[in-house]
Structures are given as structure tokens and as C-alpha cells.
Amino acid sequence: MRIRFPLKELIRYSLVLSLSIMVFVAIMTYSQELDLLSGISRATLSGAVLLVTCAVSILLIVLFEKRNFTDSARHTHLRLFLGSLINVLFMFGYHFFRLWAEKYGLIPSALYVSEEMQVLEGWQLYLLIIIPALMVYGLVHLLHNFILLNHLKTQTELEVSHLRSVNAETTNQLLRQQVQPHFLFNALTVLKSLIRKDGKTAEAYLLRLSDFLRISFSQNKKGIATVREEVKLCRDYLEMQKMRFGDALEYTFDVPDSYQDGILPFFSLQPLAENAVKHNELTDERPLHIRITVHDGVIKVENNLQRKASVEGSTGNGLSNLSERYKLLSGNNIHIVDDGVSFSVAFNIIPV
Incomplete structure (x- = not known):
């Protein structure tokens, strides 16, 4: 009995998590008495960042484990390392893209960036980018691992039940002989x-x-x-x-x-x-x-x-x-x- 890979579950829970983060950021922004456009922009950005992080995690899972995800523990550490690295690179890529867009007046920085990122420079700014990137990917990694393990447990229980049924039927056939x-x-x-x-x-x-x-x-x-x-x-x-x-x-x-x-x-x-x-x-x-x-x-x-x-x-x-x-x-x-x-x-x- 081949265990089905839970791709739909991973996507569904990723979307729910991203939407939840968007709502949370929107509420927090509103509580700080910022303007509506700024709140919507930051909430959308937060949800988009989390959604991209989820997509990176899912792609790594598919790449390493879809063919034999019953042995997923073997690839967990490798996924965590590569996912964290990709997510940090993505955040730095976004940061430099934002600086380029601000330079040419394409976007106002106040809509997308916190006050800390406007003030900090050098290694302090880079540290502020790296730590949230690692934390966000760590959260997504834990969520996806939980979904994989829970799905594997459910499918294994179904497989055991199926094997018991087959074994009982085989036993009855042998008994008749x-x-x-x-x-x-x-x-x-x-x-x-x-x-x-x-x-x-x-x-x-x-x-x-x-x-x-x-x-x-x-x-x-x-x-x-x-x-x-x-x-x-x-x-x-x-x-x-x-x-x-x-x-x-x-x-x-x-x-x-x-x-x-x-x-x-x-x-x-x-x-x-x-x-x-x-x-x-x-x-x-x-x-x-x-x-x-x-x-x-x-x-x-x-x-x-x-x-x-x-x-x-x-x-x-x-x-x-x-x-x-x-x-x-x-x-x-x-x-x-x-x-x-x-x-x-x-x-x-x-x-x-």
C-alpha cells in the first residue's frame, strides 16, 4: 500500500498561516494608529513573505521526500539548512530591491519598512534581516514537519488496518484448507x-x-x-x-x-x-x-x-x-x- 504524499494539506495549511499573519499584522498596525494604506501594505508584504517561505519549504520537501517520504527524518536537517539559507538570501534580495526602488522613487519606504530598518545600518541592519528570516523559516519548517508526521501516522494506521484485514482474510483462506x-x-x-x-x-x-x-x-x-x-x-x-x-x-x-x-x-x-x-x-x-x-x-x-x-x-x-x-x-x-x-x-x- 503506497502512502499518499500530503501536498494538498501542505498548501492548504500554508495559505491559512499566511492569511492569519496578514490579519494579525493588519490589526497590530491599526493599533499603532498608522494610516490604512500603510497597514494594508505591511500586512500584504508580511503575508507574501510567509507565503514565499512556505513555497520554498514545500519545494524542498517535494525535491527530497516525495518519492519516499516515509524516510523523511533523514532529510529534515538538510531541508532546514537549505531552507534557512534560501530564505535569508530571499530577504536580502528583497532588501536590495527595495533600496533600488526607493532610489528611483518607485515606492515610499514608510509603507513597507519598520522604523528600525530606516534607522539601522551596516551589520545591525543585516542582523535584523537575518534573524527574522531564520525565525520565519523555522516556524514554517515546524508546521510542515508536523503535517508530514501527522499524515504519515494516519496513513500508517490505515495501512496497518488494511494489512490486518488482508491477514484475517488470508488466515480464513488457510483455515478453510x-x-x-x-x-x-x-x-x-x-x-x-x-x-x-x-x-x-x-x-x-x-x-x-x-x-x-x-x-x-x-x-x-x-x-x-x-x-x-x-x-x-x-x-x-x-x-x-x-x-x-x-x-x-x-x-x-x-x-x-x-x-x-x-x-x-x-x-x-x-x-x-x-x-x-x-x-x-x-x-x-x-x-x-x-x-x-x-x-x-x-x-x-x-x-x-x-x-x-x-x-x-x-x-x-x-x-x-x-x-x-x-x-x-x-x-x-x-x-x-x-x-x-x-x-x-x-x-x-x-x-x-
Whole structure:
């Protein structure tokens, strides 16, 4: 994402600053009881000087930083030096032009010059020219740097937000691809076995498998789902595993109706149930118990621990994946508890 250069903002704020200075000088001149023409002339001159200074600053910014202004700090000191030098030269150029114009009677000095500049001569006069020139450019330099940094901060925040959105979408795409080949192989093997033994059970299994695969590969661009949708997906998965493992797998759902419309990360409950099945031993003597419950707005997936010695094909990225996606959606973390007897993952349901 390329960050847009804030040229319009620089010009707009420069014009506002110049007009403000013109008004300020006009008011100050009027308070000194000078004539109207003198006040307007000095105010116009002050605004013009500031506007030229702003133009010099903007030209230097464009020259040094437009192509890569995200690295603007590197050129700040160089811009300050060159801008101050150009502004001092400009003020001296104006001073000598004014002297030439006065010599030939083109302008009356009282309209444009303060009393100090009419009295001072030599190095004192030059010092009076240099110091205001440096102060004026310093003010403009600070203003433009503030605009650049503020714009860069805003654009960077937008870029981070965009990257988070892209990352969430990419994560969802990767998540949909986590329906591993061995799961499909096992599902089809179970289906083949059920067709031979019990046609009605095989039909029910096929319907659940169809719903599960349809939702798994659906284009959920927002990356969210309702509790009702996640519970159905998880229930379909567990029911298929129940048909496979029989009494070696037990599961319960305790999700009140008042929470059914809450928001969860897409594909959040089923992977937790799948992890429980993948990482634990399942036997009729020692069945695996999976419980999905909701209490005070917190949904929890819990199972008893009877770990397998090794788990083939496990990457360990499932929980970190869920944790990252949940934090992007809610700003909170998931809570993982492993006390050696049971394992649980809990997180708040996001209200609608």
C-alpha cells in the first residue's frame, strides 16, 4: 500500500498561516494608529513573505521526500539548512530591491519598512534581516514537519488496518484448507463401512459430511459467524466422529438461546473439538468427553486429558491461529487452561 504524499494539506495549511499573519499584522498596525494604506501594505508584504517561505519549504520537501517520504527524518536537517539559507538570501534580495526602488522613487519606504530598518545600518541592519528570516523559516519548517508526521501516522494506521484485514482474510483462506486429506479419507472410509452395515445411518452421516464441507469451503470474507452457525458446524463434526468412534467419544452442548446470535471467529469451535480428538486416546473403557458450554457470555470448549504418545501431522498452529484471529476481532485474548486433568479454551462471545 503506497502512502499518499500530503501536498494538498501542505498548501492548504500554508495559505491559512499566511492569511492569519496578514490579519494579525493588519490589526497590530491599526493599533499603532498608522494610516490604512500603510497597514494594508505591511500586512500584504508580511503575508507574501510567509507565503514565499512556505513555497520554498514545500519545494524542498517535494525535491527530497516525495518519492519516499516515509524516510523523511533523514532529510529534515538538510531541508532546514537549505531552507534557512534560501530564505535569508530571499530577504536580502528583497532588501536590495527595495533600496533600488526607493532610489528611483518607485515606492515610499514608510509603507513597507519598520522604523528600525530606516534607522539601522551596516551589520545591525543585516542582523535584523537575518534573524527574522531564520525565525520565519523555522516556524514554517515546524508546521510542515508536523503535517508530514501527522499524515504519515494516519496513513500508517490505515495501512496497518488494511494489512490486518488482508491477514484475517488470508488466515480464513488457510483455515478453510485445513480440512486435511486424512480427515476426508477417514470420513469416506467410515461412510463406506456404514453403507455396508446401516444405510440410514450412512445417509445421515453423508448429510452431515455434506453440510460440514459446504460450510468449511464457503467464502466467509468477514471472518465471523454466529454462535448458532459455529455450534452446528461443530456438532456435525462431532456427530460424524461419534459414528466413527461410537461409545469412545461423548460430547455435550450447553449453549443458551440468548447467546445463539452472538459473534465468534469463523471456524473457531470445530478446530478445538478436532484437536481434542486428534491429541487424545479414545477407547470404550476410557472415553473422551468434550463439553461446549456458555457461562456469562464466555464460551468454553473443554475435554478430559488422555494424551496420545505422538500426533502425526500436527503443526501446533491451530491455537495460535485462533488466538490471532480472535484478537483482531475483539482486541482480547483467548484463555487456555491445562491442569493435567483437563484441557480447555475459553473466550468471550462478541455481542452483536
